[in-house]
Each structure stands twice: as C-alpha cells, then as structure tokens.
Amino acid sequence: ETGVTQTPRHLVMGMTNKKSLKCEQHLGHNAMYWYKQSAKKPLELMFVYNFKEQTENNSVPSRFSPECPNSSHLFLHLHTLQPEDSALYLCASSQEAAGGAGTDTQYFGPGTRLTVL
Amino acid sequence: GEDVEQSLFLSVREGDSSVINCTYTDSSSTYLYWYKQEPGAGLQLLTYIFSNMDMKQDQRLTVLLNKKDKHLSLRIADTQTGDSAIYFCAESMDQGGKLIFGQGTELSVKP
Numbered sequence: 001e002t003g004v005t006q007t008p009r010h011l012v013m014g015m016t017n018k019k020s021l022k023c024e025q026h027l028g029h030n031a032m033y034w035y036k037q038s039a040k041k042p043l044e045l046m047f048v049y050n051f052k053e054q055t056e057n058n059s060v061p062s063r064f065s066p067e068c069p070n071s072s073h074l075f076l077h078l079h080t081l082q083p084e085d086s087a088l089y090l091c092a093s094s095q096e097a098a099g100g101a102g103t104d105t106q107y108f109g110p111g112t113r114l115t116v117l
Numbered sequence: 118g119e120d121v122e123q124s125l126f127l128s129v130r131e132g133d134s135s136v137i138n139c140t141y142t143d144s145s146s147t148y149l150y151w152y153k154q155e156p157g158a159g160l161q162l163l164t165y166i167f168s169n170m171d172m173k174q175d176q177r178l179t180v181l182l183n184k185k186d187k188h189l190s191l192r193i194a195d196t197q198t199g200d201s202a203i204y205f206c207a208e209s210m211d212q213g214g215k216l217i218f219g220q221g222t223e224l225s226v227k228p
Contacts, residue, residue: 002161042121043160043205043218056215090159104209105148106216108160 003027004109006091012115013081021076021112023091031097032074033106034066037088049074050097081116088113121208123219130227135193137222139206142187146208149182150216151191154203163191163204193224201226 004025013019025032034046048056049068063085065077074091092106120142129135141149147168152160166173166180166189173180179192189206203221210217 002159004159006159040220042220045215048215092160104216105150105162105165107162108152110159113157 002107002109004091004093004107006089006109006112008112009110010113010115012117013078014117015081015083017081018077018079020078021089021091021114023074023076023109025072025074025091025093025107025109027093027107029093029095029107030071031094031104032068032071033092033094033097034074034076035090035092037090037111039087043090047076048097055097078114081114083116086114086116121206121217121219123204123206123222125220126223126225128225128227129196131196131198133196135191135196135200135224135226137191137193137204137206137224139189139191139219140187141189141206141208141217143208143210143217144184144187145210148209149180149189150205150207150209151178151180152205152207152218154205154221156202160205196224196226198226198228200224 007022031050036044045058046060047066063080067075088111090111091109094104094106122140150165151163153163154160177194181190203223205221207216207218
C-alpha cells in the first residue's frame with residue numbers, strides 16, 4: 001500500500017460514454033499527477049497539480065479533463081474517448097512539484113485499466 | 118533533449134544477482150529513481166539516489182551512479198522469483214515535478 005488509491009480499478013466504456021477516474025492520497029502531499037501507460041511505450045505524463053493549481057498539461061486532448069478539488073483528491077473526467085485511449089491510467093502524488101530536495105519523489109496508485117470499445 | 122534508455126529484458130536464475138542498467142542524457146538531473154511494477158499493479162518506489170552520490174545500498178538493492186557516463190544501475194542480490202517484474206528508472210530535474218521514465222526492463226527470474 002503506497003497511500004494512493006484509485007477507483008475504479010477496471011473500466012470498460014463506449015466511445016460516447018462519460019466516466020470519471022478518481023484518485024485519493026492519504027500522504028499529506030500537495031502535488032498530484034496523472035500518467036498514461038500504454039503497452040510498449042514509456043509512461044506519459046498528462047497533468048500536474050501543485051497546491052490545487054494545474055501546472056502542467058502535456059498536450060493532452062480535451063476529451064480528458066482533470067479536476068483537483070483539494071490536495072487529497074484528483075479526478076480525470078473522460079468523454080468521447082477513442083479506442084487508442086485504452087491504457088492503464090496511473091495517479092501519483094508527491095510532497096510538492098519542483099520543491100527540490102527530493103520533495104517531488106512520486107508515489108503511485110495501482111492504476112485504472114481503461115478499455116474503450 | 119531528455120531521454121532515458123533501458124534494455125527491455127533480463128533473465129536470471131533464482132539466487133543469482135541481477136543488474137539492470139539505465140542511461141540518461143540530461144546532466145542536470147537532480148534525483149534518479151528506480152520503480153518496480155508487478156503485473157496489474159502501479160509503480161512501487163524502490164529507491165532513489167541524489168545526483169551527488171555514487172552509490173546507495175538498501176538491503177538487497179545497490180544503486181550505482183556514474184555521472185560522467187550518465188549511467189545508472191540497480192543490482193539486486195540473491196534474486197528471488199518475487200522480484201520478477203518490470204523495473205523503471207526515472208530522472209527528475211526539479212522542473213515542475215516532471216519525471217522522465219525509461220521504457221522499463223522486464224526481469225524474469227527462473228527457479
């Protein structure tokens with residue numbers, strides 16, 4: 001247990017559905033991250049929130065919409081997805097983002113396996 | 118540019134040592150990390166090393182950093198079948214929390 005939980009663990013959705021992924025961290029951290037992990041590709045950073053402010057959007061299509069209501073919770077809202085969006089979506093948290101001195105050491109949740117039909 | 122390279126596969130016998138290698142390109146890296154990912158799971162932080170260190174040991178794990186050659190390695194002593202997983206190295210440059218990950222090395226431990 002890393003102190004970062006994600007729900008649901010598995011999600012199957014059609015291209016016209018709207019769904020949300022949830023991440024919660026119990027580590028008292030101030031930064032949270034969304035990553036996409038596709039087969040045979042390196043992890044892709046999608047979004048970074050630091051003290052509830054979005055500090056990074058790595059050219060992610062608008063069909064992915066993040067929300068960070070407080071430092072402990074992070075959501076990823078999904079709509080009109082494509083089959084190529086099928087992947088493992090990983091959430092991570094760190095003490096801060098770019099605080100230096102190792103405060104951006106990231107702890108990951110177990111991921112949500114998303115399948116888009 | 119930023120790039121982290123790892124070999125894709127490594128196979129060892131139970132009880133042997135495993136050495137997983139990683140090269141990176143950005144000399145401004147501040148911290149370098151090793152993560153482990155078991156099937157169907159997220160990434161588990163194994164260990165990390167600050168860029169001004171050469172070596173760090175933590176039980177069966179030894180991390181070696183050659184900053185001149187931009188080479189990082191993870192040695193697992195007395196490898197067990199439970200060590201079978203994908204191992205990712207990552208570098209941090211204190212830039213907005215960005216970590217640059219390698220593609221991962223799949224370690225297979227044969228009994």
